[in-house]
Amino acid sequence: MQFIDEVKINVRSGDGGDGVASFRREKFIPFGGPNGGDGGNGGHVILIADPHLNTLIDYRYKPHLKARSGQDGMGRGRTGKSALDCEFRVPVGTLIRDEESGTMLADLSAPGARCVVALGGIGGRGNLHFKSATNQAPRQFEPGTPGEERWLRLELKLIADVGLTGLPNAGKSTLISVLSAARPKIADYPFTTLVPNLGVVRVGEEESFVVADIPGLIEGASQGHGLGHAFLKHVERCALLLHLVDVLPPDESDPVTNFQVIEQELAAYSSLLAAKPRWLVLTKWELLPDAQKEPLLQRFATVAAHMQAIYPISALTKFGLPKLTMAMMQAVREIRQTVADSIAPLPDAPTKAGKVKESDDFEEDMDDDLDWDDEE
Numbered sequence: 001m002q003f004i005d006e007v008k009i010n011v012r013s014g015d016g017g018d019g020v021a022s023f024r025r026e027k028f029i030p031f032g033g034p035n036g037g038d039g040g041n042g043g044h045v046i047l048i049a050d051p052h053l054n055t056l057i058d059y060r061y062k063p064h065l066k067a068r069s070g071q072d073g074m075g076r077g078r079t080g081k082s083a084l085d086c087e088f089r090v091p092v093g094t095l096i097r098d099e100e101s102g103t104m105l106a107d108l109s110a111p112g113a114r115c116v117v118a119l120g121g122i123g124g125r126g127n128l129h130f131k132s133a134t135n136q137a138p139r140q141f142e143p144g145t146p147g148e149e150r151w152l153r154l155e156l157k158l159i160a161d162v163g164l165t166g167l168p169n170a171g172k173s174t175l176i177s178v179l180s181a182a183r184p185k186i187a188d189y190p191f192t193t194l195v196p197n198l199g200v201v202r203v204g205e206e207e208s209f210v211v212a213d214i215p216g217l218i219e220g221a222s223q224g225h226g227l228g229h230a231f232l233k234h235v236e237r238c239a240l241l242l243h244l245v246d247v248l249p250p251d252e253s254d255p256v257t258n259f260q261v262i263e264q265e266l267a268a269y270s271s272l273l274a275a276k277p278r279w280l281v282l283t284k285w286e287l288l289p290d291a292q293k294e295p296l297l298q299r300f301a302t303v304a305a306h307m308q309a310i311y312p313i314s315a316l317t318k319f320g321l322p323k324l325t326m327a328m329m330q331a332v333r334e335i336r337q338t339v340a341d342s343i344a345p346l347p348d349a350p351t352k353a354g355k356v357k358e359s360d361d362f363e364e365d366m367d368d369d370l371d372w373d374d375e376e
Contacts (some may be wrong), residue, residue, distance in 0.1 A: 005156040005196075005233075007298030008099060010064045016121030016144025017070035018079040019129075023137065024076070034137065035077045036126030039144045040070030040336070045118040048097060049108035049181035050089035054198070056156055059090075067118070070144060073126045080123060093159045093237065099151035109159065109237070117152060121145040142355040155233070158196055160212035161332045165232025165266065166244035167258055171283035173197065174315045175244065176213045179325060203325060209332045212238060232269050239335040240328065241278040243307070247296060248287045255282075256299050280307040281324065286314040 017039025025032040045067050065088055071080030096105045096115055106115035124142030131138055131308060164172040180199030197213040212235055245259045259280070269275040280300060288296065293312070300310055309327065313320035 004055050004060050005158075007056045007059045007154050008063060009059050009152050009154060010149070011023050011045045011118040011152060012064070012066040012122040012149040013045050013118035014067040014069040014083045016042050016123040017072040018143045019124035019126035019141035020073040020075065020149060021127040021139050021141045022075035034127040034131050035075055036128050036141055037073035037075065038080040038126050039123030039128075039142075040075045040080035040082035040124050042070045042120030042147045043067030044116050044120045046087045047090050047094070047106075047108065047115050047117055048087055049092045049094065049111055049113040049282055051091055051092050051111040053091040054158075055091065056094070056154055059154065067120060067147070069147070070121065070123050072144075073123070073141075073266050077126075077128055077241045082123070083120065085120070090154060091156055093157045095155040095157060095340065097155065099153050099154045105152070118148040118150065121147045131167070131239050157233050157237050158198060159210070160198060160235070160238050161209040162201075162328055163238035163241045163333075164211065164213045164244060165235060165241055166262060167246070167249075169250070170244040170246045171315060172213045172244050175281075175283065175313075176211050178315045178318075178321065180211060181318040201325060201328070203329045207329060207333075209329060215282055224330070232252030232266075232273065235274055236270065238276070241273070241276050242328075243278055244281045244283050246284055247282050247312075248284055255296070256303055259300070277308055278306075280304050280310045281326075282310065282312040282317075284314065285312040285319060286317050326351065 019039050020036040021034070022036045023032055024035045045065055048263065065086065070083050073080045076143060088164035090108060090109050092108065092113075094108045096108070096117060097103065105117065106113070108115060122145045124144045127138045127141045130140050153341050164176065166172055176197060176199040179201045198212045200208050201211055202208040214232065214235060218347070242355040243262060245255050249258065250253060282296075282300070285293070297312070298311065304310065311320055311327070312323045313324055315321070
């Protein structure tokens with residue numbers, strides 16, 4: 001399935017039904033009078049976060065979301081049928097922005113989170129509501145209010161606990177394939193990874209965390225160079241970032257310099273990313289001669305003092321992987337507990353007001369609902 005993380009959609013809620021002006025004038029009933037019913041309410045357009053979706057591709061080809069309008073009122077005091085709300089599913093982690101103003105309307109970061117993006121119109125009142133002692137035959141009624149129409153931009157930010165960053169071919173895809181059941185494309189050329197990949201790392205039978213692998217970054221990524229800059233938003237939600245560095249690059253470049261380049265790009269892209277907890281992971285450790293390992297660690301200890309930890313690993317020999325996995329699980333566990341302690345309980349969701357119970361009978365009897373066009 002094609003990965004789409006940003007789309008533009010048009011939403012249109014339903015109009016409210018019009019009220020009606022009608023009068024009862026039946027045989028053997030000495031006094032008639034107004035009996036026009038109210039119009040039904042239009043349907044809302046609602047977006048719901050669905051954990052079973054991971055792309056916005058459905059809305060790339062069907063960008064117009066529309067709810068039905070309410071039914072007009074009828075004689076005999078009958079209210080028109082209110083339209084049902086239209087609910088559309090989006091992936092968890094979807095941001096909803098108003099296209100015109102750029103205002104963020106909602107962040108659907110939890111499964112089942114809902115946002116009403118277009119309110120349905122309210123049904124108008126029939127002439128039954130305008131009856132009074134001085135106006136016993138009112139002909140006025142209210143039209144229904146129109147629904148809302150707007151253009152929205154949906155942006156998907158994947159939900160993951162740990163994010164992997166680094167230069168192309170730093171070993172990100174290899175690491176996620178070893179730690180989880182994810183099977184990203186792996187090859188010996190840059191930009192093998194073209195879209196983000198998610199993998200679930202299981203620690204024991206009851207604990208797990210999610211790792212996100214994004215396309216590799218290059219120098220100038222914060223200005224739009226390469227592919228990774230377009231997907232950096234997917235690691236903004238991660239609680240922990242791993243900066244992977246190849247200790248023996250194929251182009252014989254300096255791994256310390258490569259590390260500094262990517263750190264500068266992360267800081268230039270977002271201060272939020274620069275402030276996130278980050279660990280330095282030195283990949284392909286088995287390729288480095290033993291005599292060069294300690295000097296390299298000392299160099300990194302100097303330039304990577306802001307890193308919380310440094311882990312040399314080898315995906316081929318599994319060196320350092322158990323230690324790294326357990327450390328990530330412990331860090332994720334602590335971060336989850338901190339977030340849970342800081343979240344206040346949510347209030348009960350308000351019930352939907354204004355909706356009128358649907359009538360059991362919508363058939364109009366034109367013989368009984370005569371318009372009082374000629375007074376006698």
